Amino acid sequence: MTIREAIAARHSVRSFRTDPIADDIRRQLDAYALDCSKEGNIRMFIRYDDPDGFDSRLAHYGNFQNVNHYIVLAGRKDKDFNLRCGYYGEKLVLFAQQLGLNTCWTALTFNKRRVQQILNQGESLCMVIALGYGTTQGTPHKGKDLKDVMIADHAPDWFVEGVRAALLAPTAVNQQKFQFRFVNGEVHLRSRGIGAYLETDLGIVKYHFEAVTGKSVIVD
Numbered sequence: 568m569t570i571r572e573a574i575a576a577r578h579s580v581r582s583f584r585t586d587p588i589a590d591d592i593r594r595q596l597d598a599y600a601l602d603c604s605k606e607g608n609i610r611m612f613i614r615y616d617d618p619d620g621f622d623s624r625l626a627h628y629g630n631f632q633n634v635n636h637y638i639v640l641a642g643r644k645d646k647d648f649n650l651r652c653g654y655y656g657e658k659l660v661l662f663a664q665q666l667g668l669n670t671c672w673t674a675l676t677f678n679k680r681r682v683q684q685i686l687n688q689g690e691s692l693c694m695v696i697a698l699g700y701g702t703t704q705g706t707p708h709k710g711k712d713l714k715d716v717m718i719a720d721h722a723p724d725w726f727v728e729g730v731r732a733a734l735l736a737p738t739a740v741n742q743q744k745f746q747f748r749f750v751n752g753e754v755h756l757r758s759r760g761i762g763a764y765l766e767t768d769l770g771i772v773k774y775h776f777e778a779v780t781g782k783s784v785i786v787d
């Protein structure tokens with residue numbers, strides 16, 4: 568599965584089958600998470616066989632079922648921490664999709680107390696991502712139109728293709744409060760309006776754009 572195919576196939580999945588994740592898949596995920604952590608200067612790791620992470624009233628309320636594995640996004644809360652967690656978390660999400668797994672980003676509907684317990688001292692938690700083999704592949708979200716999220720006069724085709732990929736990205740409550748601009752040959756990205764988790768959203772959509780176009784995005 569190519570990265571473009573993974574972007575198109577990914578939808579949030581909250582209900583999982585109880586099949587185990589095989590050892591060789593775990594090794595690949597762990598190695599990828601480690602590489603991304605180093606690159607992004609965060610600590611991203613996977614908890615396998617730990618249903619307590621989603622054992623909470625909020626998780627049940629949010630329709631999460633059989634979440635036995637999850638990705639933890641943690642690290643030192645310095646400048647751009649949430650942006651980098653979004654970017655590298657989504658990089659791992661799409662890699663997991665390529666390996667046949669499903670995911671759901673989760674800012675609220677997990678057992679925060681449990682996850683806080685497994686962090687190192689001084690580490691901050693960004694959020695977690697549910698991981699496993701879904702009972703379904705999820706469904707496409709309703710998205711904004713291209714014109715709502717970009718400003719570009721005479722932009723090249725690759726720019727539009729990148730924005731299309733960004734529109735397929737997960738954002739908190741599907742808010743899609745971002746805007747791409749093509750200015751003097753550069754790609755700029757910023758948040759628009761107010762909302763929660765906007766910085767993490769920006770990191771996620773930045774990764775989608777860059778993965779598809781191979782071009783760098785400047786976050787303003």
Ligand SMILES: Cc1cc2nc3c(=O)[nH]c(=O)nc-3n(C[C@H](O)[C@H](O)[C@H](O)COP(=O)(O)O)c2cc1C
Nearest residue numbers: 578579672673674675676708737738739740741764
């Ligand atoms: C930063 C972030 C936080 C999220 N937090 C939650 C959450 O707490 N609970 C939940 O059920 N879904 C959560 N989601 C999933 C979004 O609701 C979902 O990505 C969005 O509705 C778009 O749907 P899709 O992922 O299927 O494309 C979150 C997504 C993101 C990117």
